[in-house]
Amino acid sequence: MSTSTPSLATSEGTLFVVAAPSGAGKSTLVNALLEREPAISLSISHTTRPPRPGELYGRHYYFVERVAFEREVAEGIFLEHAEVHGNLYGTSRTTVSELLEQGRDVLLEIDWQGARQIRQSKPDCVSVFILPPSRAELERRLRGRGSDSAEVIARRLHNSREEIAHAHEFDYVIVNDRFEDALADLQAIVHAVRLRTSLQWQRHEALIAELLA
């Protein structure tokens, strides 16, 4: 995250990146945040993972075949992409750029590998890592969700160690124990970031000029 004084000239939106081990509650938290903060746009990823019951094309993901995904990688359409739990996932470059240029804040729900790529291409992004309160609770949430087979759950639990090992690369870490507390923390981060963005500074320019006159 940039710590420099925001430029008065720019009015690009902020790019938020949220990551967590599978089952920590990232999607649930992000969906609740978006209800409270409708000015944030969620980027819909492309994936080769088959849809879960109830998941819709274009709403939860753009579900594509592996061959099509690999062609899109070669065409350079992804801002970032990674293999996660045996499936490919990627973020559309043009969708994110267009939204940011319109001044919209954009949120990416991606894994640590994607977050690392985003930090390289968009160093001003704000990244947040969500931790579960314990391994036992992570497992309980994965099983309780009831959306994955025992084999998939075992794989995701195993992979959670690698994801968590990268938590220190993020600007903020939130423990999702009591849901409302974690949501308040996430919203506080969004508010704090907005207070230092260029639009906010522009808003205060007239008052600062008046006070200095």
Ligand SMILES: Nc1ncnc2c1ncn2[C@@H]1O[C@H](COP(=O)(O)OP(=O)(O)OP(=O)(O)O)[C@@H](O)[C@H]1O
């Ligand atoms: N604070 C919480 N306390 C108890 N249960 C929670 C809490 N937060 C989320 N959950 C539940 O945990 C389960 C997993 O949540 P969710 O699907 O949001 O995880 P996720 O991190 O997005 O996982 P994935 O990366 O696999 O998509 C869901 O059933 C959700 O309702």
Ligand SMILES: Nc1nc2c(ncn2[C@@H]2O[C@H](COP(=O)(O)O)[C@@H](O)[C@H]2O)c(=O)[nH]1
């Ligand atoms: N690098 C990326 N990771 C992504 C993207 N979209 C989702 N993800 C991550 O994949 C896992 C599993 O998600 P699930 O929906 O199958 O449970 C999770 O960590 C997501 O954050 C993406 O575009 N790029």
